[in-house]
Amino acid sequence: MATTLPSVDVVTVGVGWTGGIIAAECTKAGLKVVGLERGQKRGTEDFLNVHDEYRYAIRYDLMQNLSKETISFRNDRKMKALPMRQLGSFLLGEGLGGSGTHWNGQTYRFLPYDFKIKTMTDERYGANKLGPDYLLQDWGLTYDQLEPYFDKFEKTTGISGEDKNPFSGKRTNPFPTPPMKKTPMLVQFEKAAKNLKLSPYMVPSANLSEAYQNPDGETINACQYCGFCERFGCEYGAKTSAEITVVPTALKTGKFDLRFNSNVVEILKQGNKVTGVKYLDTISGEEFIQPANVIVLTSYVFNNAKLLMVSNIGQQYDPATGKGTLGRNYCYQILPGAAGFFDEQYNTFMGAGSLGMTIDDFNGDNFDHSELNFIHGGNIALTQTGTRPIGSNPTLPDTPTWGPEFKKQSIHYYTRSFGVGAQGASMPYKENYLSLDSVYKDAYGLPLVQLTYNFTDQDRALHKFISARAADIMKEMGAKTVVPSGEIKDYNIVPYQTTHNTGGTVMSLTPEDGVVNNYLQHWDVENLFAVSAGNFPHNSGYNPTGTLGALAYRCAEGIIKYSKSGGSLV
Amino acid sequence: MSSDNNNNNNNNNNISRRNFLKTTGIAAGTLVGGGLIGGLVGYNLNGNIGTSTLDHAQNGVTNEATGSPKAKMFFMNNRDFSILSNATERIFPEDDLGPGAIGLDVPYFIDHQLAGQYGSNSKEYMQGPFAEGAPTQGYQSRLTRAEIFKQGIQKIEAEAQSRFKKGFNDLEGAQMDEILTAFQKDEVKMTGVTSSFFFTLLRAATLEGAYSDPMYGGNRNMEGWRMKGFPGHQMAYITQIEDAKFKKIEPNSLGNH
Ligand SMILES: Cc1cc2nc3c(=O)[nH]c(=O)nc-3n(C[C@H](O)[C@H](O)[C@H](O)COP(=O)(O)OP(=O)(O)OC[C@H]3O[C@@H](n4cnc5c(N)ncnc54)[C@H](O)[C@@H]3O)c2cc1C
Numbered sequence: 072m073a074t075t076l077p078s079v080d081v082v083t084v085g086v087g088w089t090g091g092i093i094a095a096e097c098t099k100a101g102l103k104v105v106g107l108e109r110g111q112k113r114g115t116e117d118f119l120n121v122h123d124e125y126r127y128a129i130r131y132d133l134m135q136n137l138s139k140e141t142i143s144f145r146n147d148r149k150m151k152a153l154p155m156r157q158l159g160s161f162l163l164g165e166g167l168g169g170s171g172t173h174w175n176g177q178t179y180r181f182l183p184y185d186f187k188i189k190t191m192t193d194e195r196y197g198a199n200k201l202g203p204d205y206l207l208q209d210w211g212l213t214y215d216q217l218e219p220y221f222d223k224f225e226k227t228t229g230i231s232g233e234d235k236n237p238f239s240g241k242r243t244n245p246f247p248t249p250p251m252k253k254t255p256m257l258v259q260f261e262k263a264a265k266n267l268k269l270s271p272y273m274v275p276s277a278n279l280s281e282a283y284q285n286p287d288g289e290t291i292n293a294c295q296y297c298g299f300c301e302r303f304g305c306e307y308g309a310k311t312s313a314e315i316t317v318v319p320t321a322l323k324t325g326k327f328d329l330r331f332n333s334n335v336v337e338i339l340k341q342g343n344k345v346t347g348v349k350y351l352d353t354i355s356g357e358e359f360i361q362p363a364n365v366i367v368l369t370s371y372v373f374n375n376a377k378l379l380m381v382s383n384i385g386q387q388y389d390p391a392t393g394k395g396t397l398g399r400n401y402c403y404q405i406l407p408g409a410a411g412f413f414d415e416q417y418n419t420f421m422g423a424g425s426l427g428m429t430i431d432d433f434n435g436d437n438f439d440h441s442e443l444n445f446i447h448g449g450n451i452a453l454t455q456t457g458t459r460p461i462g463s464n465p466t467l468p469d470t471p472t473w474g475p476e477f478k479k480q481s482i483h484y485y486t487r488s489f490g491v492g493a494q495g496a497s498m499p500y501k502e503n504y505l506s507l508d509s510v511y512k513d514a515y516g517l518p519l520v521q522l523t524y525n526f527t528d529q530d531r532a533l534h535k536f537i538s539a540r541a542a543d544i545m546k547e548m549g550a551k552t553v554v555p556s557g558e559i560k561d562y563n564i565v566p567y568q569t570t571h572n573t574g575g576t577v578m579s580l581t582p583e584d585g586v587v588n589n590y591l592q593h594w595d596v597e598n599l600f601a602v603s604a605g606n607f608p609h610n611s612g613y614n615p616t617g618t619l620g621a622l623a624y625r626c627a628e629g630i631i632k633y634s635k636s637g638g639s640l641v
Numbered sequence: 642m643s644s645d646n647n648n649n650n651n652n653n654n655n656i657s658r659r660n661f662l663k664t665t666g667i668a669a670g671t672l673v674g675g676g677l678i679g680g681l682v683g684y685n686l687n688g689n690i691g692t693s694t695l696d697h698a699q700n701g702v703t704n705e706a707t708g709s710p711k712a713k714m715f716f717m718n719n720r721d722f723s724i725l726s727n728a729t730e731r732i733f734p735e736d737d738l739g740p741g742a743i744g745l746d747v748p749y750f751i752d753h754q755l756a757g758q759y760g761s762n763s764k765e766y767m768q769g770p771f772a773e774g775a776p777t778q779g780y781q782s783r784l785t786r787a788e789i790f791k792q793g794i795q796k797i798e799a800e801a802q803s804r805f806k807k808g809f810n811d812l813e814g815a816q817m818d819e820i821l822t823a824f825q826k827d828e829v830k831m832t833g834v835t836s837s838f839f840f841t842l843l844r845a846a847t848l849e850g851a852y853s854d855p856m857y858g859g860n861r862n863m864e865g866w867r868m869k870g871f872p873g874h875q876m877a878y879i880t881q882i883e884d885a886k887f888k889k890i891e892p893n894s895l896g897n898h
């Protein structure tokens with residue numbers, strides 16, 4: 072029997088970036104918030120021994136424990152879905168701060184084009200540029216509407232950057248802190264890009280260039296360029312994360328009750344409102360019901376969709392009929408690029424997660440696609456995140472993968488090679504979606520989320536085009552050997568690619584086109600909100616969290632408004 | 642901030658070493674590959690630093706302190722352990738750059754890993770039903786890594802006997818390579834797992850043992866890092882990150898932290 076606890080104003084499921092932002096804003100506005108996090112407490116003090124590639128980057132010490140929960144996967148509807156038994160393609164978060172503890176911190180704003188992608192594509196290229204199988208839609212919110220929230224997220228996180236991107240949407244304020252330091256590799260990229268008449272600028276970074284106090288009074292320290300950033304926590308408190316910013320802000324109010332080892336298994340519903348969540352204390356095994364006036368799903372893309380599915384809220388998408396919105400528009404990213412091999416040695420082992428230069432000349436609709444068989448593009452960047460010896464064993468093409476020649480080359484090129492890579496945008500396709508698995512279950516007896524996904528023709532064309540542009544830059548940088556990425560075929564869940572999963576709980580202008588409105592309020596259930604990159608109707612050519620953070624701030628505003636007046640916010 | 646204090650302390654400990662490396666003016670290109678053998682041998686420009694061992698001794702750090710306990714926690718007999726050792730050495734051989742897998746204690750690293758969480762797949766989804774999947778779906782075996790290695794080593798031995806009528810440990814290098822290649826190409830029949838998957842694991846574990854922090858029992862004396870020019874655990878590069886010169890930095894392990 073579950074124990075029913077006293078009701079609160081707001082409960083969040085998961086305490087990463089999105090849960091933390093909701094908690095901070097709602098508690099500041101006087102609401103009582105419970106944060107349920109299935110993982111454990113952790114913070115800067117736990118990262119003193121974090122410079123350990125094997126434990127953190129290879130064995131994934133900070134990520135989701137798959138023995139308890141994973142997803143299942145197949146490339147298409149004809150295949151049998153099988154569980155993702157080991158982490159690979161993306162690294163799911165767990166514990167206080169979620170993936171924001173061990174992210175890189177590259178913090179972009181999506182382009183104005185992204186928010187009106189359907190309208191703008193139709194206007195410029197005619198109604199059927201991609202064909203009817205791609206489920207393109209406008210977001211139901213414009214860049215200009217979201218701008219104040221972008222600004223707020225950047226101020227909370229102290230983003231270090233420079234306003235030199237000619238393609239960026241209008242900014243009302245400069246970046247809160249100056250850009251990071253420019254290394255020789257970045258200078259070389261900048262020069263090459265300029266020679267090619269492109270517009271390089273420093274990657275907006277949540278690894279801060281200098282110590283900064285945010286408007287909530289939290290301090291973020293200066294990055295030390297330690298080279299152990301992506302997949303690691305920061306021992307300096309210099310990589311902005313929820314646990315050093317929004318979580319302490321929420322706790323300071325005295326109105327935030329943060330509970331660890333609390334795994335939510337069901338959203339409870341009565342009539343057209345939700346009443347609370349059921350969760351399990353994973354240490355004691357006890358079951359609890361936490362009633363709340365507002366429930367906010369902040370448990371990342373997959374679990375936000377899963378909790379709605381297992382709780383029977385909304386209509387599951389069916390690719391055969393095209394009906395239903397829940398699970399639709401799942402997108403990922405593709406990674407075009409080119410590797411360069413040099414004679415000179417570089418300090419490749421130094422770096423920071425967001426240390427880089429990038430261009431947007433081939434992103435969004437910043438170039439003409441009339442003669443191309445794809446839309447959108449990707450930001451092409453050189454990032455110096457710090458390469459480490461287990462993970463980085465570069466060799467020239469056609470080198471054996473083991474033995475004397477492999478050893479010689481992988482050691483020689485460890486400090487003499489690097490890549491110029493892009494995050495290629497991903498468009499929604501009718502056969503790519505999330506649903507529930509009918510065979511495999513998690514440790515709590517719930518079905519796994521099932522991912523049905525493959526790359527599309529759009530992806531393959533974009534990948535080829537952008538890889539060639541990356542190779543142009545690499546050539547101009549003077550690499551002795553330039554190796555563009557090979558063409559992509561089927562999506563493979565084994566190698567790490569990117570943790571930029573989107574879709575499944577899409578936002579939309581009308582209830583027919585998505586799961587939530589543009590305050591991320593559920594279309595059918597007015598006191599239920601779902602916040603994650605699952606809200607993105609497509610995935611852009613950038614990292615997601617800048618846009619996600621902005622949406623989370625807008626959602627928090629919606630929740631506060633809803634708590635006063637009730638009803639639909641749109 | 643406690644972490645900042647820690648940073649300062651740590652920097653102080655390493656200052657002499659680092660300054661030496663900085664001030665000797667060793668630049669990119671002047672010393673490649675072979676110059677790194679035995680740590681600082683080969684660029685003993687001022688004559689005040691000898692071998693890497695001496696360097697460690699000067700800092701009061703012994704091999705034991707950086708961690709390479711040579712005892713077996715998983716393998717139960719020397720023959721199997723030698724098969725593992727020889728196989729890893731073929732993958733990452735000793736050469737003029739420096740030690741191979743055996744010299745780096747990679748077999749001990751793998752042995753210790755197999756005895757722990759890695760060997761028992763304790764953070765992986767191991768619930769059935771098990772079915773063979775497409776390659777794009779990844780690992781679908783009911784076997785743990787410990788079970789895969791155990792079977793894999795037996796199969797390597799069986800393959801040696803059937804191809805060459807000799808134990809694997811008695812083969813010539815080229816014959817060993819032939820067998821490993823057969824595993825890599827999935828030409829050997831294994832139960833519950835493909836031989837290519839076993840080979841992928843073996844190769845990955847070899848590199849992990851060569852380049853992990855020595856506290857895990859491999860990367861003996863940090864020679865793996867030294868060969869590769871990776872400085873291991875350093876607190877900060879903020880003062881060097883913009884320099885055009887390549888930095889040769891004597892590596893540091895978390896054992897010294
Ligand atoms: C290695 C890596 C590098 C990245 N680099 C970048 C980058 O440079 N730039 C960028 O923009 N983005 C980056 N990302 C992505 C970024 O981390 C995510 O976009 C962001 O953290 C998502 O925040 P979230 O709150 O939606 O989810 P999460 O951070 O995943 O937080 C969700 C939380 O919910 C908890 N939870 C889940 N299910 C339940 C449940 N049933 N009950 C209770 N709690 C639950 C989880 O334990 C987790 O703590 C990176 C991600 C990874 C893994």
Ligand code: SF4
Pocket residue numbers: 277278279293294295296297298299300301303304305306307308309310422423424
């Ligand atoms: S690179 Fe900078 S932000 Fe990243 S972990 Fe190191 S010090 Fe922290």
